[in-house]
Amino acid sequence: MRPTPALAVALAAMMLVSMTIGAASVDLVHAFGDPRTMLVLLESRLPRTLAVALTGAALAVAGVLIQALVRNRFVGPDTAGTAEGAALGLLAITILWPASPLWLRMVAASVSAMATTALFIAIIRRLPVREVMLVPIAGLVLSGVLGSVVTFIGWQTDLMQYIGTWLFSGEFSGVISGRYELLWIAGGAAVLAWFAADRFAIIGLGDQVATGLGLGTRAVLRLGLAVVAVVTAMVVTTVGMIPFVGLVVPNIVARIMGDNLRRTLPVVALSGAVLVMACDLAGRLVIHPYEVPAGLILGGVGSVLFLWLLYRRPRHG
Amino acid sequence: MIRIDGVSHRIGKAPILHDITTHLPEGRLTALIGPNGAGKSTLLRLIGRLEPLQQGRVSVAGRDIAATPTEDLARVMAILGQQTSIASRLRLSELVGFGRWPHHRGRPTAHDHARVAEALEAFALTPMADRFLDEVSGGQAQRAHIAMAFAQDTDWLLLDEPLNNLDMAHARALMGRLRDLVDRQGRSVGLVVHEINYAAAWADHVIAMKDGRIVAEGSANEVLTEDVLSDLYDAPIAVASHQGRPLVLHHV
Ligand SMILES: Nc1ncnc2c1ncn2[C@@H]1O[C@H](COP(=O)(O)OP(=O)(O)OP(=O)(O)O)[C@@H](O)[C@H]1O
Numbered sequence: 001m002r003p004t005p006a007l008a009v010a011l012a013a014m015m016l017v018s019m020t021i022g023a024a025s026v027d028l029v030h031a032f033g034d035p036r037t038m039l040v041l042l043e044s045r046l047p048r049t050l051a052v053a054l055t056g057a058a059l060a061v062a063g064v065l066i067q068a069l070v071r072n073r074f075v076g077p078d079t080a081g082t083a084e085g086a087a088l089g090l091l092a093i094t095i096l097w098p099a100s101p102l103w104l105r106m107v108a109a110s111v112s113a114m115a116t117t118a119l120f121i122a123i124i125r126r127l128p129v130r131e132v133m134l135v136p137i138a139g140l141v142l143s144g145v146l147g148s149v150v151t152f153i154g155w156q157t158d159l160m161q162y163i164g165t166w167l168f169s170g171e172f173s174g175v176i177s178g179r180y181e182l183l184w185i186a187g188g189a190a191v192l193a194w195f196a197a198d199r200f201a202i203i204g205l206g207d208q209v210a211t212g213l214g215l216g217t218r219a220v221l222r223l224g225l226a227v228v229a230v231v232t233a234m235v236v237t238t239v240g241m242i243p244f245v246g247l248v249v250p251n252i253v254a255r256i257m258g259d260n261l262r263r264t265l266p267v268v269a270l271s272g273a274v275l276v277m278a279c280d281l282a283g284r285l286v287i288h289p290y291e292v293p294a295g296l297i298l299g300g301v302g303s304v305l306f307l308w309l310l311y312r313r314p315r316h317g
Numbered sequence: 318m319i320r321i322d323g324v325s326h327r328i329g330k331a332p333i334l335h336d337i338t339t340h341l342p343e344g345r346l347t348a349l350i351g352p353n354g355a356g357k358s359t360l361l362r363l364i365g366r367l368e369p370l371q372q373g374r375v376s377v378a379g380r381d382i383a384a385t386p387t388e389d390l391a392r393v394m395a396i397l398g399q400q401t402s403i404a405s406r407l408r409l410s411e412l413v414g415f416g417r418w419p420h421h422r423g424r425p426t427a428h429d430h431a432r433v434a435e436a437l438e439a440f441a442l443t444p445m446a447d448r449f450l451d452e453v454s455g456g457q458a459q460r461a462h463i464a465m466a467f468a469q470d471t472d473w474l475l476l477d478e479p480l481n482n483l484d485m486a487h488a489r490a491l492m493g494r495l496r497d498l499v500d501r502q503g504r505s506v507g508l509v510v511h512e513i514n515y516a517a518a519w520a521d522h523v524i525a526m527k528d529g530r531i532v533a534e535g536s537a538n539e540v541l542t543e544d545v546l547s548d549l550y551d552a553p554i555a556v557a558s559h560q561g562r563p564l565v566l567h568h569v
């Protein structure tokens with residue numbers, strides 16, 4: 001079975017289901033004749049469905065990139081200080097200029113996320129290469145430290161409720177038309193990554209091989225950082241951080257298909273979308289008509305998947 | 318020709334290379350020999366711009382490596398480092414395929430595919446071309462790395478201990494291929510070898526290094542003598558002759 005068509009069909013089916021379920025029941029077949037139903041669909045269901053798919057796809061692609069940049073499979077945008085960096089940038093701009101326009105907030109979040117991720121990469125480049133597990137540990141420590149800085153500032157400035165929505169409760173129930181469109185930027189960044197897929201794959205072979213093949217490693221590093229930071233910043237600001245997608249999906253796809261990113265990135269993106277979509281649907285169905293945040297479900301599902309991946313590591317590290 | 322002019326190198330405070338001036342002749346197979354830690358890999362990495370030059374100049378076929386864009390150098394020389402462990406999960410055909418990247422930069426042509434197939438065939442990798450790098454033996458992986466450098470199809474080929482992990486037959490086959498590159502295609506090859514008899518049997522030019530200095534250079538017959546080798550390795554080494562070339566009896 002070819003993975004791309006199978007995943008595309010699965011995603012399309014889940015998106016259809018996602019359009020129909022919710023507090024107000026929607027009959028897709030008769031929606032066109034009914035303005036009220038159309039309103040629900042276009043203003044709420046469609047935006048939510050797209051937001052879920054974009055988030056999953058972009059985060060999974062960001063995960064592949066960060067893993068190639070640091071040459072370690074046990075990191076993701078949620079364990080490299082990226083999400084906390086985005087939150088820090090948002091917090092700073094909110095405090096310094098409360099009336100700042102949205103685009104400036106996005107820029108602040110992206111730049112700050114880029115800075116903290118660059119810090120992460122600088123730290124781990126000093127670690128001994130063979131210590132595979134030090135890399136995720138360093139990421140968790142950095143994320144933890146940055147997270148407490150954000151929380152501390154949040155308490156001091158009475159902004160805790162924002163921080164909660166950015167870092168803790170990744171979920172899609174608040175998504176309506178007009179409040180998710182930034183995620184298209186995340187999706188665009190992920191598409192951009194596909195055009196440089198070969199470069200990221202070559203960077204993953206190590207600096208020596210990359211230099212030998214005439215690749216300017218710094219430029220690729222910067223591009224990768226920018227994509228990871230922009231994706232994460234957009235997700236954090238619109239729906240809050242969704243854990244594990246960027247960690248687990250790249251691992252599973254690499255085990256099955258390998259690391260030729262030009263071939264695998266579309267599969268990674270589709271798988272990420274499918275995974276988050278499944279978790280969002282599950283969250284909407286278990287205690288219907290109430291919801292469990294997709295981020296929470298992913299936390300559970302993702303940690304089980306991650307343990308399974310750790311347990312059956314590839315033979316050569 | 319590769320010219321090396323007054324190259325010194327330090328790591329931290331420790332001097333690794335001392336004012337090295339030498340050359341690798343064009344259209345020849347040059348072997349770099351010397352004990353562990355002599356600085357062979359460091360010198361090769363400096364030539365291959367895998368390490369920034371601290372002092373001195375290196376030029377490859379007339380191009381100063383410090384002033385030539387790295388992507389242009391990748392079409393002039395291919396280098397295989399000593400450390401070839403790669404964490405990526407690539408199929409052998411994909412790895413070898415990346416050797417063509419300096420030429421097509423993302424848009425492989427039929428010519429590129431043909432070159433990759435040729436390189437896989439040359440190193441007897443065709444039957445396992447679809448296997449992942451972490452699912453083949455150490456020697457097979459090593460051959461895949463060499464095949465990747467071959468596929469790069471450059472005038473200069475620099476290999477750091479390519480014989481690592483290779484069995485006798487594959488080691489000899491590799492030396493034969495390198496010889497063929499030099500004799501029939503006019504290419505130039507530089508390689509680090511520890512098994513000195515491979516240098517004795519196949520190399521045109523030998524550079525002997527010790528403690529970050531060059532202690533001897535010249536033809537195999539000039540360098541691979543009892544005096545030079547005993548000095549180089551701080552151990553008495555007998556040298557016989559076989560078909561007009563030195564045969565080093567270091568194992569007894
Ligand atoms: N990262 C490093 N830090 C400090 N010293 C180093 C480092 N890498 C290499 N060296 C030292 O530099 C010297 C030259 O090393 P190099 O790898 O060039 O030797 P070599 O001739 O290739 O040896 P071998 O035959 O073992 O491969 C050695 O004395 C080594 O200890």
Ligand SMILES: [Mg+2]
Binds near residue numbers: 357358359399477509
């Ligand atoms: Mg060496």
